[in-house]
Amino acid sequence: MSNVIKIKRGLDIKLVGVPEKELKEITSLKSYGIKPTDFPGITPKVVSKVDTEVKAGTTLFFDKYNPDVVFTSPVSGKVTAINRGERRRILEFVIEPDGKNESEVFKKDKPENLNREEIKESILKSGCWPFIRQRPFNIIPKPEITPRDIFITSFNSAPLTADLNFIVKNDFSAFQTGVDALTKLTDGKVYLGIKAGEISNQFSNTANAEKYEFSGPHPAGNVSIQINKIKPVNKGEVVWTLNAADVIIIGKLFETGTYNPMRIIALAGSEVKHPQYYKTLLGTKLSDLTNEQIKNKDIKKRFISGNVLSGEKISENDYIGFYDTTVSIIPEGDNPEFFGWAKPGFGKFSLSRAFFSWLTPNKERVLDANLHGGERPFIVTGELDKVFPMDIFPLQLIKSVLIKDLDLMEELGIYEVAEEDFALCEVINTSKIEIQKIIREGFDFAIKELG
Amino acid sequence: MKSLERYFEKIKPNFEKGGKHEKWGSVFESFETFLFVSSKTAPKRGAHIRDAIDSKRLMSIVVMALVPSMLFGMWNVGYQHFLSLGTDAGFWQEFIHGFIKVLPIILVSYIAGLGTEFVFVYIKKKEIEEGFLVSGLLIPLIVPVDIPLWMVAVATILAVILGKEVFGGTGMNIFNPALLARAFLFFGYAKKMSGDKVWISGLEKGQNIIDGFSGATPLSQFAGATKEQIADGGFKVFNGLHHNIVSAYDMFMGWIPGSIGETSTLMILIGAAILIYTGVASWKIMLSGVLGASAIGLLLNVLPDGLNPYFELPFYYHLVSGGLAFGIVFMATDPVTSAQTEKGKWIYGFSIGILIIIIRVFNPGYPEGTMLAILFMNAFAPLIDHYIIRANVKKRLKRLKVKA
Numbered sequence: 001m002s003n004v005i006k007i008k009r010g011l012d013i014k015l016v017g018v019p020e021k022e023l024k025e026i027t028s029l030k031s032y033g034i035k036p037t038d039f040p041g042i043t044p045k046v047v048s049k050v051d052t053e054v055k056a057g058t059t060l061f062f063d064k065y066n067p068d069v070v071f072t073s074p075v076s077g078k079v080t081a082i083n084r085g086e087r088r089r090i091l092e093f094v095i096e097p098d099g100k101n102e103s104e105v106f107k108k109d110k111p112e113n114l115n116r117e118e119i120k121e122s123i124l125k126s127g128c129w130p131f132i133r134q135r136p137f138n139i140i141p142k143p144e145i146t147p148r149d150i151f152i153t154s155f156n157s158a159p160l161t162a163d164l165n166f167i168v169k170n171d172f173s174a175f176q177t178g179v180d181a182l183t184k185l186t187d188g189k190v191y192l193g194i195k196a197g198e199i200s201n202q203f204s205n206t207a208n209a210e211k212y213e214f215s216g217p218h219p220a221g222n223v224s225i226q227i228n229k230i231k232p233v234n235k236g237e238v239v240w241t242l243n244a245a246d247v248i249i250i251g252k253l254f255e256t257g258t259y260n261p262m263r264i265i266a267l268a269g270s271e272v273k274h275p276q277y278y279k280t281l282l283g284t285k286l287s288d289l290t291n292e293q294i295k296n297k298d299i300k301k302r303f304i305s306g307n308v309l310s311g312e313k314i315s316e317n318d319y320i321g322f323y324d325t326t327v328s329i330i331p332e333g334d335n336p337e338f339f340g341w342a343k344p345g346f347g348k349f350s351l352s353r354a355f356f357s358w359l360t361p362n363k364e365r366v367l368d369a370n371l372h373g374g375e376r377p378f379i380v381t382g383e384l385d386k387v388f389p390m391d392i393f394p395l396q397l398i399k400s401v402l403i404k405d406l407d408l409m410e411e412l413g414i415y416e417v418a419e420e421d422f423a424l425c426e427v428i429n430t431s432k433i434e435i436q437k438i439i440r441e442g443f444d445f446a447i448k449e450l451g
Numbered sequence: 452m453k454s455l456e457r458y459f460e461k462i463k464p465n466f467e468k469g470g471k472h473e474k475w476g477s478v479f480e481s482f483e484t485f486l487f488v489s490s491k492t493a494p495k496r497g498a499h500i501r502d503a504i505d506s507k508r509l510m511s512i513v514v515m516a517l518v519p520s521m522l523f524g525m526w527n528v529g530y531q532h533f534l535s536l537g538t539d540a541g542f543w544q545e546f547i548h549g550f551i552k553v554l555p556i557i558l559v560s561y562i563a564g565l566g567t568e569f570v571f572v573y574i575k576k577k578e579i580e581e582g583f584l585v586s587g588l589l590i591p592l593i594v595p596v597d598i599p600l601w602m603v604a605v606a607t608i609l610a611v612i613l614g615k616e617v618f619g620g621t622g623m624n625i626f627n628p629a630l631l632a633r634a635f636l637f638f639g640y641a642k643k644m645s646g647d648k649v650w651i652s653g654l655e656k657g658q659n660i661i662d663g664f665s666g667a668t669p670l671s672q673f674a675g676a677t678k679e680q681i682a683d684g685g686f687k688v689f690n691g692l693h694h695n696i697v698s699a700y701d702m703f704m705g706w707i708p709g710s711i712g713e714t715s716t717l718m719i720l721i722g723a724a725i726l727i728y729t730g731v732a733s734w735k736i737m738l739s740g741v742l743g744a745s746a747i748g749l750l751l752n753v754l755p756d757g758l759n760p761y762f763e764l765p766f767y768y769h770l771v772s773g774g775l776a777f778g779i780v781f782m783a784t785d786p787v788t789s790a791q792t793e794k795g796k797w798i799y800g801f802s803i804g805i806l807i808i809i810i811r812v813f814n815p816g817y818p819e820g821t822m823l824a825i826l827f828m829n830a831f832a833p834l835i836d837h838y839i840i841r842a843n844v845k846k847r848l849k850r851l852k853v854k855a
Contacts, residue, residue: 013500159500234851302492304499313495330499334490348503352730354512355503369492373505374578377622380509381791382733395791396840411844426498430509431622436497 004196005229007216009389011351011424013159014364015308016270017328021166023264025279028099032075032283033319034060035092039130040440041139041447044071044090052079057104057126057259060093068143072127074261074282076102092319095283108257111181119184123250126259130322131246135224135233136415137443138241147240149188149231152179154203154244155195155214157221158307158423162266162325164244165201166277171248171262172202178251182242183208193226203244218309219389224421228390233416245325249282265320269308269329270366271295286327287316300332302369309423310436313369333368348372351386351428376431387424392416394425398435401442406449409442419443459483477572481579506621510584512731516722517588517781521557523718524711525549528596531651531708537661549596552652553711556591556603563604564590567611571620582621582628582787583611589629589781592712593774593822594636595649602640606632626829627788630822637822645818647671650708668708670773670811670818673764702771713777716770723780732784735793736800740779743804744769751812761812775807778821788829792839799835803828 036044043064048054054073062070073079077097085091106122107114114122123129124143134141141147155164168175183190189210194203196215204211212230214220223241233239242250245264252260261282267289268275278289286303294301304311305321308328312321320327348355349365384394392413400408419436426435465471466479493499529545529552540548564583572579590607610632615624637644647667648655654666701707705715713719726732748766769775783789783803790799803824810820817823 015500232850234847236851302499308499310497311499313493313499328499332492334492349500350503352502352504354508354729354731367500369499369501371491371493371501371505372503373507374491376506376580377620379506379582379622379786381786381789382793382796385793391843391846393792393840393843396836411847412840413847423498427500428502428504430502430504430506432501432505434494434497437494 003210003212005212005214005226007214007220007225007229007389009386010157010217010219011387011428012157012217013349013367013427014362015159015330016364016366017160017268017272017275017330018364019160019162019266019268019275019277021163022276023279024276026284026288027280029280029284029288030096031080031285032073032077032095032097032281033092033285034071034074034095034283035319035321036061036071036090037092038322039063039071039140041137041444042069046082046090048073048079048093050079050082053077053098054079054095055102055104056261057106059127060095061090063140066140066142068124069129069140070124070127071130072104072259074259076100103258103260106253106257106259109254111177111184111254114181114184114254116184119181119254122253123181126253128246128250128253128259131250132240132242135227135239135241135418137447138418139443139447141238141240145238147186147188148233148237150182150186150190150240150242151193151223151227151230152182152190152209152242152244152247153193153221153223153226154201154206155193155221156243156307156326157195157218158309158420159218160266160268160275160326160328161221161307162245162264162277164325165195165198165203167245167264167325168202168248171251172205174248174251174255175203175244176206176208176251177254178247178249179206179209181250181254182240182247186240191226191230193221193223193230195221216389219387219421219424222418222421224416224418225389228392228416235410235415237415243323243325246323263320263325265289265324266326267293267329268326269304271299271301271329271331282322284320286314286318286320289320289327290316290329294329300334302330302332304328304330308367309427310420331366331368333370351383352430371432373430373432375433378431378433380430383428383430384425387428388421390416390421394422398422398425398433398438401438401445404445406446409446414442414446475573477576477578478569481569481572506581507584509731510581512729513585513726513781514588516725516731517585517592517712519718519721520592520712520715520777521553521588523705523715524592524713525553527706527714528552528652528711530706531666532653535651535654535660535664535666537664548652552596553591555600556594556596556598556711557588559600559603560590560607561587563607564611567608567616571616575620577620580621582615586610586629586632590632593629593633593710593777595644596652596711597649597655598636598643602636602643606635606639609635622787624787625833626826627782627785630782630826630829633822634826650710666708668773668818669702669768673761673768673772673811673818699765699768699771702768707772710774710777713774716776719776719780726780726784732780733786733789733796733800735796736784736789736803737779739797739800740783740804741770743801744775744779744808745804746801747805747808751808759812769808769811773811773819774821778807778825779803782821782825783828788832790832790835790839792836795832795835795839799828799832802831 044061045064046061047059055076057072059070075097077095080096081094083091106126130140192209192211194213196213263282305314306324307326388394397412419439422435466476526546528549533540564587610628614628614631618624651666703716727734745766748769751762790796806824807820
């Protein structure tokens, strides 16, 4: 393969608790949950009320403003609860499985025999559509807009994330089928970002996609960075992005004609006894994985659905997020440290060399969720650029969002980024500013203004 | 330490919402986070692991980098004092004399500045910002030793209010607060900030001073120097015990009259090494500043002589004299008031270097140009960034046009 792109700016944070490549299947779970809160910008309208019998692929709810975009049950059974939060906002649909493993029936055929409308319809109706997200704004795309191109990333580069090459091991044909289906949905190309320098990388065998290899530190695996290097998004353009793990589910839809949202999830982090992979379904409850897997119960833990850079803090009894193939468990770290800012800091993690931990850069660390300081206005400059490998000024873009200047946001490249691209910026930021939240608010603001 | 922690936990409710001393909550919090790195953890969504660095650590590194200059400055104050008396007092007596002279200035600066900050903490109901930890030490190091303490207090308070808080606090200000304090003093009380008498402790009073002792800084000597003196490569500055001639070496080492902390280029370089190695300050600004000053220094050398003997001064004399090194290392690199883009930092630093020398050489009114050059470029930093950012914006627009 000739297309190798080297990412220079970035950072690999080495943490304790990388998952072993062992797979354990967990079955006969008591409940599954789908959380509308996983989809920013969606206003859920309930279809399957409490006590409705559902099959895998039966619509639970749809988006009020895009009624074709439906969200479906991962399993056959009964809706036992729709939990609501403040102002009756729907937090989750809970489905109790009946063990029958029934599924709604969709078109079972090779994608090359189907036309664009048929493929779109299957993906929409089965509930696979939400796996697709778009740039700009990292939201679920409108079905009526045909994307310029489709970008798939086949590796996660954030710390302690699932190895997609391991996930795809027994499902490569489904992945290929998924890619074939996606090629029908764009007039442009399907691009596949592959990790460079991997021996026996199955994704290298993918057909019908333009392949680019990426080397270098995180965020090399982030699809925005790959788009920026391959073919950047301009004003007025829409591209779709997918993660390879989700492409497998789309592929299975066409191979089997059923909705089968199988998930292989990496349970990782320093607080896990034996970090490894679990085979289950979308919407699994975290406690079903963590069963007897948590170290020393005395230390307060933080359970993160997703990776440590941009995941969501959940409780052990919550359901794992729709898009997440990683669950990370780290110490909460909510104990004060006397004169902590003045200590030499041999074990502390820092990109700067303000602590003596620069002596041991390759050590795998146990990091907790402590902020290590209070929030301040931006002081240091140039630090964000070190971990932001796009031709965009991160600090200035963030500030343009803070002052809500839509023209400036547009000029500085808001259409090309997602929240996760700023995750490292947030990690290393001296002023402890919630950058990913600011970016998300910027998206929401822009969507509202642009209508 | 545990007991202190427990005590803070115990009194905390009084300062929280609804507590007895609710109004003092932000002040309490400022003290608490000074003692303990807070127990606050990352929010629900976002990055769950964070770099150990925070603004307290950042500022304390800068303070550490200033310590060599401060200690040397204390010794030099004593050394210059006894030199003017014509006695050799020995290292410790010299240091103690300087310590007694300098410590009150440092204390006044911190008390006045932090006091003002706490008033704003109370008004704004926000945790204290650590920026003044650095400014509070910078101010004493850039004033002459015999400055009246009340002037230090007035200048510091004005700098904190007009230089920082009116813009919204640390991170929002346009001008470097410490330099602003110096500018207030310079223009408000010029007599105490310039001339030949203010740089050595006790010289103004003039008791027991040995005959012919001038006390002038090298820079004011350069400005009045003849061509012959320049050619000699040195100047008769004072009838010192060890050194009759101020050489580049003397200036590099720093046993010359000047503002308290600015004289020793060596000590400043130690500070610069700390700042660059830890990544706290931008090496780009420092390097480009030195390059800018050297470039203009060399250019002046090749200009036809006879215009001004000052032109003939070897360029490296500029680098080790006056406040150039101190300004470029500790003042120009202030991230808030310097250019924020990486390319912009090169332009910003280089311009400061050029301006310092131009003001020194071409403006007979001001022997030293560092303060004015940096303040001037503080004002222009946003403009530099503007053009760098526009170039990036244009690139993005061009991409769109190529496609269309």
